Amino acid sequence: MIQYIFRFIPASVSLVWVIVSVSVLLFLYVQLSVLSRREPPGPRPLPLLGNLFQVDLKRLDQSLFDLSKEYGPVFLVSFGPKKVVVLAGYRTVKQALVNQANEFGNREVTPIFYDFNKEHGILFANGDSWKEMRRFTLSTLRDFGMGKSISEQRIIEECGWLIEEFDQFQGKPFDDTHTISYAVSNVLSGLMFGKRFEYRDPLLQAIVNRDNETIYLTGTASILIYNMFPWMGPWLKNWKALMKNMEDGKADLGKIITELKDTLDPDTCRCFVDVFLTQKQNLKGNNHTHYHDDNLLYTVMNLFAAGTDTTATTINWCLLFMAKYPHIQERVQEELNQVVGSRQVRIEDRKNLPFTDAVIHESQRLANIAPMAIPHTTSKDVIFQGYFIKKGTTVLPLLTSVLYDESEWESPRTFNPSHFLDKEGKFIKRDAFMPFSAGRRVCLGESLARMDIFLFFTSLLQHFSFTPPAGISEDELDLTPVVGFTLAPQPQGLCAVRRQ
Ligand code: HEM
Numbered sequence: 001m002i003q004y005i006f007r008f009i010p011a012s013v014s015l016v017w018v019i020v021s022v023s024v025l026l027f028l029y030v031q032l033s034v035l036s037r038r039e040p041p042g043p044r045p046l047p048l049l050g051n052l053f054q055v056d057l058k059r060l061d062q063s064l065f066d067l068s069k070e071y072g073p074v075f076l077v078s079f080g081p082k083k084v085v086v087l088a089g090y091r092t093v094k095q096a097l098v099n100q101a102n103e104f105g106n107r108e109v110t111p112i113f114y115d116f117n118k119e120h121g122i123l124f125a126n127g128d129s130w131k132e133m134r135r136f137t138l139s140t141l142r143d144f145g146m147g148k149s150i151s152e153q154r155i156i157e158e159c160g161w162l163i164e165e166f167d168q169f170q171g172k173p174f175d176d177t178h179t180i181s182y183a184v185s186n187v188l189s190g191l192m193f194g195k196r197f198e199y200r201d202p203l204l205q206a207i208v209n210r211d212n213e214t215i216y217l218t219g220t221a222s223i224l225i226y227n228m229f230p231w232m233g234p235w236l237k238n239w240k241a242l243m244k245n246m247e248d249g250k251a252d253l254g255k256i257i258t259e260l261k262d263t264l265d266p267d268t269c270r271c272f273v274d275v276f277l278t279q280k281q282n283l284k285g286n287n288h289t290h291y292h293d294d295n296l297l298y299t300v301m302n303l304f305a306a307g308t309d310t311t312a313t314t315i316n317w318c319l320l321f322m323a324k325y326p327h328i329q330e331r332v333q334e335e336l337n338q339v340v341g342s343r344q345v346r347i348e349d350r351k352n353l354p355f356t357d358a359v360i361h362e363s364q365r366l367a368n369i370a371p372m373a374i375p376h377t378t379s380k381d382v383i384f385q386g387y388f389i390k391k392g393t394t395v396l397p398l399l400t401s402v403l404y405d406e407s408e409w410e411s412p413r414t415f416n417p418s419h420f421l422d423k424e425g426k427f428i429k430r431d432a433f434m435p436f437s438a439g440r441r442v443c444l445g446e447s448l449a450r451m452d453i454f455l456f457f458t459s460l461l462q463h464f465s466f467t468p469p470a471g472i473s474e475d476e477l478d479l480t481p482v483v484g485f486t487l488a489p490q491p492q493g494l495c496a497v498r499r500q
């Protein structure tokens with residue numbers, strides 16, 4: 001057919017026709033490939049420094065949330081020479097972490113995280129080792145009762161010790177941060193080591209206080225700068241403090257692990273460490289095993305670091321909100337009186353305590369303790385919402401923008417338990433409630449954390465009312481967070497006043 005047409009067209013014209021067609025095709029091809037490799041928008045970066053002057057490193061999550069209003073739900077910022085894709089808003093974060101879980105499910109191992117774990121353990125690891133450690137840890141912790149009645153029993157026992165400890169302050173103001181961390185840490189210690197510590201035990205205090213400091217220092221501006229320019233490490237005070245914390249932590253937990261190793265009986269495993277050591281023995285001689293001493297030590301350290309401060313900080317926020325909003329505290333206590341009375345609260349009571357449950361969820365939402373989750377990277381080149389994101393790009397799922405998403409929450413910036421209640425006062429789940437993140441990297445300890453928070457919070461409110469210290473009004477209690485890797489309440493010396 002084409003030959004037939006060309007017979008009637010002069011040779012020069014057909015040559016022009018061919019050239020024009022090829023050019024048009026070439027132009028379309030170039031345009032399409034440019035479009036398919038279009039980077040997300042974002043503020044114009046300066047050479048070397050990137051967008052460092054356009055963000056507030058002291059409140060990075062908030063500043064990125066503000067930028068998302070200008071540049072949309074997927075945008076690019078440069079921290080020094082490093083390009084980072086920020087995901088904002090519930091729909092976008094869910095689309096990436098859940099619908100494209102594999103593409104967005106790798107962990108970013110920044111220089112400071114590499115220094116911490118050398119890519120062993122779970123938090124800052126990837127690939128087969130991460131997969132095996134995560135699977136093994138979840139199934140072993142479940143066998144030891146994580147999220148089940150055995151850990152409920154352990155938490156209830158710890159509630160008793162915590163109440164006794166609070167009683168010693170006789171209603172006077174005190175900083176409850178450390179005490180709550182010791183209680184939470186003891187629940188983990190039961191699962192990991194098969195034992196609890198006295199709150200005054202210097203070893204428990206050292207492990208917990210060091211982890212709290214590490215989590216705070218990791219989020220400071222100087223460590224964000226270290227991640228951009230790692231050669232600066234030896235000149236940074238916070239980096240040196242973190243390295244010392246890591247070494248001391250390894251020594252302390254290493255000692256506990258050695259004691260368990262020396263008394264190991266594979267037939268009666270007492271705890272997580274015993275099961276790991278037995279597995280290691282069973283796989284002796286296998287050169288490719290992931291069950292080696294580094295993975296054991298760093299997995300144990302990861303669980304303490306990820307599980308203690310986060311849970312204790314959340315309970316601290318819950319108590320601060322109660323002191324600030326006494327009418328809500330009274331309603332929680334009334335509900336507890338009616339449904340539970342003076343007996344010990346149990347997990348199965350939760351379904352009959354809708355207002356209390358809503359208050360806990362609302363506290364977690366507003367407290368927003370892990371505002372940027374933990375950075376991810378893309379595992380392959382990906383086209384997302386029309387933008388090209390290269391394999392290995394750092395991705396920040398901005399949980400602040402999910403928990404405060406204006407299109408999801410009726411009053412995102414206020415403490416409003418009705419966010420989780422229907423018209424009849426029944427508890428309702430909300431999809432945008434995502435403090436544990438989502439997808440492949442979702443918090444491994446979510447079920448344990450939820451049990452801890454519910455039982456500690458309700459047991460404390462059965463026995464105490466929380467109030468500001470004398471001379472300070474509820475309005476004066478400050479909700480501005482202390483910013484580290486997590487957002488913690490400022491210590492304000494609340495009083496735990498005995499009710500019964
Ligand atoms: C209120 C308490 C807690 C909160 C708000 C919380 C939140 C989070 C968040 C936001 C992440 C990052 C997810 C991501 O990268 O997308 C995470 C990861 C993790 N959490 Fe939690 N967490 C809590 C308690 C716990 C507890 C009790 C444990 C241990 C038993 C734990 C162990 C972990 C681990 C091991 C990871 C890393 C998972 C991975 O990289 O595969 N967390 N958590």
